[in-house]
Amino acid sequence: MRVDVDIATGTTDRHVVRWINExxxxxxxxxxxxxxxxxxxxxxxxxxxxxxxxxxxxSGFRSFxxxxxxxxxxxSGHRPTLDHESRPMxxxxxxxxxxxxxxxxxxxxxxxxxxxxxxxxxxxxxxxxPRGYQLRLTPEETDRGGMFAPMHDWLDTQxxxxxxxxxxxxxxxxxxxPERWHLSYAPLARHCEAVLTPQLLAERLHxxxxxxxxxxxxxxxVIYERFxxxx
Ligand SMILES: [Zn+2]
Numbered sequence: 001m002r003v004d005v006d007i008a009t010g011t012t013d014r015h016v017v018r019w020i021n022e023x024x025x026x027x028x029x030x031x032x033x034x035x036x037x038x039x040x041x042x043x044x045x046x047x048x049x050x051x052x053x054x055x056x057x058x059s060g061f062r063s064f065x066x067x068x069x070x071x072x073x074x075x076s077g078h079r080p081t082l083d084h085e086s087r088p089m090x091x092x093x094x095x096x097x098x099x100x101x102x103x104x105x106x107x108x109x110x111x112x113x114x115x116x117x118x119x120x121x122x123x124x125x126x127x128x129x130p131r132g133y134q135l136r137l138t139p140e141e142t143d144r145g146g147m148f149a150p151m152h153d154w155l156d157t158q159x160x161x162x163x164x165x166x167x168x169x170x171x172x173x174x175x176x177x178p179e180r181w182h183l184s185y186a187p188l189a190r191h192c193e194a195v196l197t198p199q200l201l202a203e204r205l206h207x208x209x210x211x212x213x214x215x216x217x218x219x220x221x222v223i224y225e226r227f228x229x230x231x
Contacts, residue, residue, distance in 0.1 A: 001191045003117075008195040009204050010064035010116025021056040024126060031060035034118030036188050041121070044158060044165060053151040054127035058135055058181075062115035068210055071110055074103045075211040082106055084177070086138045096215040104227050105177050109216050111204035112196070112228055114168065114182075119189040122181045125151035142180040152180050161186055168230055175226035198224045 006012040016032040019041070033041065041057075048055035062070075073079035080088040081103050091099045100109075107113075114120040122137060128147045129135070142148045159166050166186055169179040198220050205213045205220075216223065 001188075003191045003195045005195060005200055007117065008192045009111040009200065010062065010067060010113065011204075013061065013063060016061040016118040019057055019060060021126070023054070024056060028056070028058070028126075031057045031121075032118060033057065033060040033121065034185075034188055037119055037121075037185050040164070040185060040187075047158065048125075048151065048154070051154055052127065053125045053154065055123055055151065056126045057121050058124055058137065059115060059122035060120075061118040062113055064110050064116065064204070067108065067113050067116070068110040070107060071103065072209075072211045074107055075099060082177075086140070086177075096212055097219060100212050100215050100219070100223075104223065105175075108227070109205070109212075109223075110210055111201050114184060114189065114192075117189060117192040119192060120168070120182060120184045122179075123183055124148050124181060137179075137181050139178065139180065148181070155183070163187060193230065196228065201228075 004012075007015050013032065015034055017035045017038060019031045019033045019038065021029050021031070045055045070079065074081050075091070077091060081091060082105075083089040083102075084105075089102065091102060094102065108115075124135060124137070124141070125148045128151065130147075135141075140146055142152050155165075158164070164186060165183045167180065167182065168184045168189075169176050169182050171178055201224070202217055202220055205217050210216070
């Protein structure tokens with residue numbers, strides 16, 4: 001399968017289709033995911049349902065434009081950046097590189113998000129969520145003792161890094177924080193990974209009005225190793 005650079009960097013949505021979380025209301029109902037992910041995810045969802053879990057999507061495809069808005073809002077302090085304990089932190093007084101590092105722990109810069117591909121999803125167990133609860137997507141929810149931990153413990157038994165779903169951010173290697181809620185579908189995602197080179201990312205950073213773009217370009221080899229390339 002060949003992946004074009006516009007798919008790998010989120011500047012098109014021609015590879016995604018609508019996914020519906022059955023039984024949920026807007027704004028929690030509709031998401032966009034890769035057309036090739038619909039069937040495998042439906043099967044995973046059916047297996048989850050047989051165990052009593054309501055496996056739902058809370059984030060699928062995200063465009064380059066949307067990632068730019070998120071990135072710029074975080075860098076400029078209009079949207080909170082979280083520290084290592086997932087508490088809001090201030091970026092005041094930090095150097096540009098320190099700011100970029102802090103935001104990169106939880107958010108990709110535009111062009112570098114796996115959510116551009118539509119092959120990656122953030123998920124939760126709607127059956128385990130109390131009515132009126134505001135979903136946060138934090139380790140407190142997904143890790144031991146959290147409301148979504150039982151479903152994620154079961155998901156652990158379903159992971160197959162070669163031919164199925166896997167967690168690209170399952171452990172802390174000093175880059176992106178562990179995100180147990182983030183699933184990737186290997187048969188599709190590996191083609192996108194292969195296209196996403198530092199050179200392509202640098203081109204995309206030159207393209208648009210992205211906060212700290214010079215800092216990102218200047219540190220791209222380091223960022224690529226720590227935050228983008230999977231080991
Ligand atoms: Zn995610």
